[in-house]
Amino acid sequence: MINLVDTLLQGSLLGGRYALMALGLSLAFGIMRLVNIAHGDFIVLAAYLALVTVQALGLHPLAALLIVVPILALLGYAVQRGLLNRAVARDIMPALLITFGLSVIIQNGLLEVFSADSRRLQAGNLSSIGLSLGEGVSIGWFPLMTLLIAALVIAGLEQFLRRTRLGRAFRAVSDDPEIVQLMGYDPHHIYALAMAVAFATVGIAGVLFGIGTIFDPALGPPQLLFAFEAVIIGGLGSLWGTLAGAMVLGVAQAIGFRVDPGWGILFGHVAFLVILAVRPQGLFPRTRDA
Amino acid sequence: MNLLEASGLTAFYGDFQALYGIDFAVAPGEVVAIIGANGAGKSTFLRGLAGLVRTAGGIRFDGAAIDHLPAHVIARRGLALVPEGRRLFPSLSVEENLAIGGDRAGAGPWSLDVVLELFPMLHERRRAPATALSGGQQQMVAIGRALMSNPRLLLCDELSLGLAPTVVKDIYAVFPRIRANGAAIVVVEQDIGQALGAADRVYCFQEGRVSLSGHPRELGREQISQAYFGLH
Numbered sequence: 037m038i039n040l041v042d043t044l045l046q047g048s049l050l051g052g053r054y055a056l057m058a059l060g061l062s063l064a065f066g067i068m069r070l071v072n073i074a075h076g077d078f079i080v081l082a083a084y085l086a087l088v089t090v091q092a093l094g095l096h097p098l099a100a101l102l103i104v105v106p107i108l109a110l111l112g113y114a115v116q117r118g119l120l121n122r123a124v125a126r127d128i129m130p131a132l133l134i135t136f137g138l139s140v141i142i143q144n145g146l147l148e149v150f151s152a153d154s155r156r157l158q159a160g161n162l163s164s165i166g167l168s169l170g171e172g173v174s175i176g177w178f179p180l181m182t183l184l185i186a187a188l189v190i191a192g193l194e195q196f197l198r199r200t201r202l203g204r205a206f207r208a209v210s211d212d213p214e215i216v217q218l219m220g221y222d223p224h225h226i227y228a229l230a231m232a233v234a235f236a237t238v239g240i241a242g243v244l245f246g247i248g249t250i251f252d253p254a255l256g257p258p259q260l261l262f263a264f265e266a267v268i269i270g271g272l273g274s275l276w277g278t279l280a281g282a283m284v285l286g287v288a289q290a291i292g293f294r295v296d297p298g299w300g301i302l303f304g305h306v307a308f309l310v311i312l313a314v315r316p317q318g319l320f321p322r323t324r325d326a
Numbered sequence: 327m328n329l330l331e332a333s334g335l336t337a338f339y340g341d342f343q344a345l346y347g348i349d350f351a352v353a354p355g356e357v358v359a360i361i362g363a364n365g366a367g368k369s370t371f372l373r374g375l376a377g378l379v380r381t382a383g384g385i386r387f388d389g390a391a392i393d394h395l396p397a398h399v400i401a402r403r404g405l406a407l408v409p410e411g412r413r414l415f416p417s418l419s420v421e422e423n424l425a426i427g428g429d430r431a432g433a434g435p436w437s438l439d440v441v442l443e444l445f446p447m448l449h450e451r452r453r454a455p456a457t458a459l460s461g462g463q464q465q466m467v468a469i470g471r472a473l474m475s476n477p478r479l480l481l482c483d484e485l486s487l488g489l490a491p492t493v494v495k496d497i498y499a500v501f502p503r504i505r506a507n508g509a510a511i512v513v514v515e516q517d518i519g520q521a522l523g524a525a526d527r528v529y530c531f532q533e534g535r536v537s538l539s540g541h542p543r544e545l546g547r548e549q550i551s552q553a554y555f556g557l558h
Contacts, residue, residue, distance in 0.1 A: 219398075
């Protein structure tokens with residue numbers, strides 16, 4: 037019984053990390069119908085950026101967020117405006133190929149600059165201290181913090197999309213990029229701003245990823261896979277759905293780890309496939325697409 | 327001076343030529359109707375004016391050439407299009423659909439309150455999703471959304487398509503108010519009676535060309551049906 041509670045808790049907390057990783061993917065798909073194959077590599081890139089910032093300025097890794105997040109947002113704007121806008125709107129395929137190319141470039145670029153050695157952002161005892169919830173059940177502060185940050189970011193994004201002018205323009209361009217022009221909005225600019233927001237979440241995910249685990253240049257693709265699974269399980273285009281999907285994925289992995297330490301990832305993939313087979317629209321699809 | 331002038335306007339969809347040298351003008355405050363059969367090029371012409379379809383030839387709006395400008399810049403200059411099929415944003419509420427029309431607007435007489443006063447039945451439904459409204463109400467939202475940009479020229483594509491005659495009458499009834507607030511109007515209309523009743527001037531399109539133009543009162547019935555259907 038205690039084992040079960042503990043497993044569910046650890047899995048849900050793991051879900052916080054996956055949710056944070058998946059948000060950018062979910063936003064980009066929701067607004068632009070664009071799947072960014074390099075998403076995981078940008079997360080790893082953000083972790084390295086945090087590493088450089090921490091080493092150069094002697095900051096605490098969490099303080100590096102203040103530098104990494106704006107840089108990633110700018111990078112997101114530039115990537116969308118300079119590259120992806122040429123491909124989006126026509127078909128889903130060209131954007132897939134471009135971001136696949138970016139993925140290869142980022143991995144090899146990181147390998148060249150930082151070598152294949154594993155790194156970690158040193159955050160003192162933040163990543164080791166925990167909170168005991170009674171006999172046999174304890175949770176780590178850092179995973180808890182990650183989950184709370186994920187929930188806060190989602191709540192903030194939801195409010196932003198619902199209540200601000202720019203958020204309204206994001207929803208409108210997702211509905212009908214042609215008609216948005218008649219409202220005086222340049223869809224290319226709106227797309228690039230949306231990608232900037234998506235990349236800002238990638239920056240947050242990258243820094244927390246770097247604190248939570250050791251990383252190396254090759255870790256992008258698995259992060260993309262987890263993020264992708266979380267988005268699909270949750271239902272395309274819904275941010276809270278993405279959190280729910282990430283938690284399902286996390287719990288499935290935690291159960292797998294409990295059964296056999298080598299089976300955790302496999303159980304996550306199986307849960308994904310089962311949901312894809314049983315409920316292909318995901319748990320909480322955006323109603324208008326249903 | 328004319329508010330809008332198109333001269334020798336042509337447009338292509340791939341190899342298919344949709345417009346052949348259209349000459350067209352609108353004076354400030356004027357209501358102009360474009361009639362013609364399906365496929366005559368009316369919608370293409372409006373979309374070309376709004377910058378959604380690439381055209382060759384010349385378009386001058388308010389004294390400046392606009393035919394090389396992207397659609398969002400043309401919209402900000404005060405040329406608004408109510409597109410065929412209304413094309414409201416399904417994820418936005420009625421009020422949001424209206425408000426987004428005013429996001430990039432210049433100063434002018436229209437605001438959310440004024441538009442809701444023009445179409446009172448939208449007031450109580452303003453929190454509803456735009457797609458939950460009836461066709462006529464959706465058309466009102468589409469017009470209101472365009473008005474929110476405080477346009478100098480309002481282009482309306484097929485306002486009456488699929489709507490009951492009484493609803494169409496209600497919609498055309500707001501034209502005098504729009505005009506009084508300083509906008510000229512161009513309507514593309516298949517309902518010839520409606521178009522002739524509302525317009526100061528009328529153009530008839532046939533196979534991508536202007537087959538007839540003039541003042542409704544001066545044009546004979548036969549003349550119009552000949553220009554419309556191409557019968558001789």
